[in-house]
Structures are given as C-alpha cells and as structure tokens.
Amino acid sequence: MKVNEALAPAKVNLTLHVTGRRDDGYHLLDSLVVFADLGDHLRAGPADDLTLEVTGPMAAGVSAGPDNLVLRAARHLHPSRGARLTLDKHLPAAAGIGGGSSDAAAALRVLSRLWDLPLPGDCVVLGADVPVCLDPVAQRLSGIGERHIPAPGLPPLPAVLVNPGIAASTPAVFAALENRTNSPMPSKLPRLDTPREVASWLATQRNDLTAPARTVAPVIERCLSALHNARLARMSGSGATCFGLYDTRSDAEAAAKAIAQAEPDWWVREVTLNPPPSSSR
Ligand SMILES: C[C@](O)(CO)[C@H](O)COP(=O)(O)OP(=O)(O)OC[C@H]1O[C@@H](n2ccc(N)nc2=O)[C@H](O)[C@@H]1O
Ligand SMILES: Nc1ncnc2c1ncn2[C@@H]1O[C@H](COP(=O)(O)OP(=O)(O)OP(=O)(O)O)[C@@H](O)[C@H]1O
Incomplete structure (x- = not known):
C-alpha cells in the first residue's frame, strides 16, 4: 500500500469474555x-477542506457525513486541517467485525502521516474497538477496550466470515446481557501452533455476547449452523457476523462456496485471520 493508503481490516473476537461493568455502564472485557x-x-x-466519499460494494447505508467514524477520527486528530478521503467499503456495518472502528483507526494512521502528527493516545473515545485496531495484529484486549497487549504465538487461521445482512446494535446486545460478571480467560494464554490447536483451545472459551445477540437477532443461530463443518464456529463481537475456523484454505474456500450458494443474500467471505505480514488482499 502507498503511504497515503491503509487497509482497515476486519476485526474478529476469537473470544469475548464480559467480566464486569463500570459505573458509567461500559463493560469490562477480556x-x-x-x-x-x-x-x-x-x-x-x-x-x-476535509471531505469524505464512501464507495465500494458495502457503501449502501454508510453515511459520508460528520458522524462517519473516519471524519470523527480526522477531527479528533486535528480540529481544522483538510484532506480528501475516500473510503472503499468492503465490510458490512454494525456487524461485530469493527468496520467503523477499523476505519477510524486507519484514518488516524493515514492522516497522522499526511499531517505529520503523532497518533493520539486517547482514541477510545471514538469507540471501544479503536485502540486495538490501531495496531491490527493478534492482541489480548482488556478494560473497556483501551488496554491491549500482543497475544502469544498464533498461526494464520483459514476462516469463513458469515453475516446475514441484519445489523446487530452493540448497545442493544449489551443491554440484553443477563450476567455481566463472568470469568476472564486464563491469565496466561497458551502458545498454539496449528489451526486445530487453536480451535480446540477456543472451544474451552466463550463469547458472552452470543446469547443476548441471539435474542436481538435470532438469525445468528442459522449463521452458526451454516458453519457446521468448521472446526469451531462462533460469533464475533456483538454480532451478527459469525466465523468458522478450518484446517486449510481449501477447506475454508469450499465451505464459503457452499454457504454462499445456500444463502445467496448473506455476506460470506473466505479469509485468513492473523495473516502473515503484508499478505492482505
Ligand atoms: C463488543 C466489541 O465489539 C468487542 O470488541 C466492542 O467492545 C464494541 O466496540 P465499539 O463498537 O467500538 O463500541 P462503542 O461504539 O465504544 O460502544 C457502543 C456501545 O456498546 C456498549 N459497550 C461498548 C464497549 C464496552 N466495553 N462496553 C459497552 O457496554 C455501550 O453501550 C456503548 O454505548
Ligand atoms: N466508517 C463507518 N463504517 C461503518 N459504520 C460506520 C462508519 N462510521 C460510522 N458508522 C456507524 O457506526 C455504527 C457501528 O458500525 P461498526 O461497523 O463499527 O459496528 P460493529 O462492526 O458492530 O463494531 P464492533 O465490532 O466494534 O462492535 C454503524 O451503525 C454506523 O451507523
């Protein structure tokens, strides 16, 4: 990518443990x-002047106005400087894969280079997922999203992302959560060398937002069922996107093809999670 371009990659929560709730209503996560x-x-x-054009296959419904997180991030970095921004949307919005947060983080990265300004330290105010998206590599996120440390060794993971085209509102999903104090992940995460080992270990962990998200968007159940032949199928973030992990890319490609055929209205993509550096599409 050129210096004035950035990929805003999809974020996937392999686990999402809700461990408590702050007085201001925000939840503590692991x-x-x-x-x-x-x-x-x-x-x-x-x-x-600062302008934004939104293009691409998933642009429908994404505002190019001041509420777009790209423009909010730009104004957070500098209140008055100009830039001509083009956002090519490939990810569904309000989908649990951090589309808006990853766009905001990409805007901070690109504009800090263009305007020769340091990255701000307080970007959690733009969204709980923005800090982790600033450095898009495997990380363990905690606090409400403001704390993150590099995750121990994980291999690249062949996967399929499935979104049923229903927006799941993050506040609505948190509001439907019954138990807000759940156990964290183990304090030391294991080193995992193969997709199979990752899937086996993840099966012992959770996404605590799955049950409330299913009440908000029952179609999530069908997304998880569609990923029945994955080593592990789970929801990301507050949904509705679900991911399936496979042993090989060809397994993931075959699964994506079959799901897309069975559900032509869904957004279905074969991807590699935690890809080797510089292999993004
Ligand atoms: C659920 C996750 O996707 C996990 O990565 C993120 O924490 C959500 O991050 P996000 O979409 O950037 O969230 P924000 O835009 O900051 O918050 C949206 C709403 O989600 C709820 N929210 C979000 C994050 C958090 N740690 N606790 C919360 O309770 C709050 O109701 C908040 O008003
Ligand atoms: N650049 C953007 N792309 C997508 N949505 C945006 C953008 N800017 C603002 N929004 C708004 O933000 C809301 C949340 O979108 P986003 O894609 O970040 O949700 P999400 O994938 O559920 O996030 P997370 O996984 O962080 O919970 C959308 O409903 C949309 O109105």
Missing part, C-alpha cells in the same frame, strides 16, 4: 482479537 486479510480501504490526498 478478548482475544485477531484481524483478517480483508477489509475496507482508505485513501487520503492533500486538500484544503
């Missing part, structure tokens, strides 16, 4: 986060 080799594309050119 989550193993990885990124895909697929995402939105952001370009920035020099300009006097």
Whole structure:
C-alpha cells in the first residue's frame, strides 16, 4: 500500500469474555482479537477542506457525513486541517467485525502521516474497538477496550466470515446481557501452533455476547449452523457476523462456496485471520 493508503481490516473476537461493568455502564472485557486479510480501504490526498466519499460494494447505508467514524477520527486528530478521503467499503456495518472502528483507526494512521502528527493516545473515545485496531495484529484486549497487549504465538487461521445482512446494535446486545460478571480467560494464554490447536483451545472459551445477540437477532443461530463443518464456529463481537475456523484454505474456500450458494443474500467471505505480514488482499 502507498503511504497515503491503509487497509482497515476486519476485526474478529476469537473470544469475548464480559467480566464486569463500570459505573458509567461500559463493560469490562477480556478478548482475544485477531484481524483478517480483508477489509475496507482508505485513501487520503492533500486538500484544503476535509471531505469524505464512501464507495465500494458495502457503501449502501454508510453515511459520508460528520458522524462517519473516519471524519470523527480526522477531527479528533486535528480540529481544522483538510484532506480528501475516500473510503472503499468492503465490510458490512454494525456487524461485530469493527468496520467503523477499523476505519477510524486507519484514518488516524493515514492522516497522522499526511499531517505529520503523532497518533493520539486517547482514541477510545471514538469507540471501544479503536485502540486495538490501531495496531491490527493478534492482541489480548482488556478494560473497556483501551488496554491491549500482543497475544502469544498464533498461526494464520483459514476462516469463513458469515453475516446475514441484519445489523446487530452493540448497545442493544449489551443491554440484553443477563450476567455481566463472568470469568476472564486464563491469565496466561497458551502458545498454539496449528489451526486445530487453536480451535480446540477456543472451544474451552466463550463469547458472552452470543446469547443476548441471539435474542436481538435470532438469525445468528442459522449463521452458526451454516458453519457446521468448521472446526469451531462462533460469533464475533456483538454480532451478527459469525466465523468458522478450518484446517486449510481449501477447506475454508469450499465451505464459503457452499454457504454462499445456500444463502445467496448473506455476506460470506473466505479469509485468513492473523495473516502473515503484508499478505492482505
Ligand atoms: C463488543 C466489541 O465489539 C468487542 O470488541 C466492542 O467492545 C464494541 O466496540 P465499539 O463498537 O467500538 O463500541 P462503542 O461504539 O465504544 O460502544 C457502543 C456501545 O456498546 C456498549 N459497550 C461498548 C464497549 C464496552 N466495553 N462496553 C459497552 O457496554 C455501550 O453501550 C456503548 O454505548
Ligand atoms: N466508517 C463507518 N463504517 C461503518 N459504520 C460506520 C462508519 N462510521 C460510522 N458508522 C456507524 O457506526 C455504527 C457501528 O458500525 P461498526 O461497523 O463499527 O459496528 P460493529 O462492526 O458492530 O463494531 P464492533 O465490532 O466494534 O462492535 C454503524 O451503525 C454506523 O451507523
């Protein structure tokens, strides 16, 4: 990618343990986060005014107005400087894969280079997922999202992402959560060398938002069933996107093809999670 371009990769919560709730209503999380080799594309050119154009296959319904997280991130970085921004949307919005947060983080990265400014330290105010998206590699996220440390060794993971085209509102899903104090992941995460080992270990962990998300969007059950031949099938974030993990890319490709045929209205993509550096599409 050129210096004024950035990939805003899909974020996937391999685990999402809700461990408590702060007085301000935000929830404490313990989550193993990885990124895909697929995402939105952001370009920035020099300009006097700040403008945004939203293009691409998933642009429908995404505002290009000041509420777009790309423009909010730009104004967070500098209140008045200009740039001509183009956001090519490939990820569904409000889908649990951090589309908006990853776009905001990409905007901070690109504009900090264009405007020669340091990255801000307080970007959690843009969204709980923005800090982890600033450095899109495998990480363990905690606090409400403001804390993250590199995750121990994980291999690249052949996977399929499935979204049924229903937006799951993150506040609505948190509001439907019954038990807000659940156990965290083990304090030391194991080193996992193969997709199979990852799937076996993840099966002992959870996404605590799955049950409330199913009440908000019952179609999530069908997404998980569609991934029945995966080593592990789970929801990401607050849904509705679910992911399946496979042993090989060809297994994932075959599964994606079959699901897309059975559910032509769904968004179905074969991806690699935690890809080797510089292999993004
Ligand atoms: C669920 C996750 O996807 C896990 O990675 C993220 O924590 C959500 O991150 P996000 O979409 O950037 O969330 P924000 O835009 O900051 O928050 C949306 C809403 O989700 C709820 N929220 C979010 C994050 C958090 N740690 N606790 C919460 O309770 C709050 O109701 C908040 O008003
Ligand atoms: N650039 C953007 N792309 C997508 N949605 C955006 C963007 N900017 C603002 N939004 C708004 O943000 C809301 C949440 O979108 P986003 O894609 O970040 O949700 P999400 O995938 O559920 O996030 P998370 O996984 O962090 O919970 C959308 O409903 C949309 O109105």
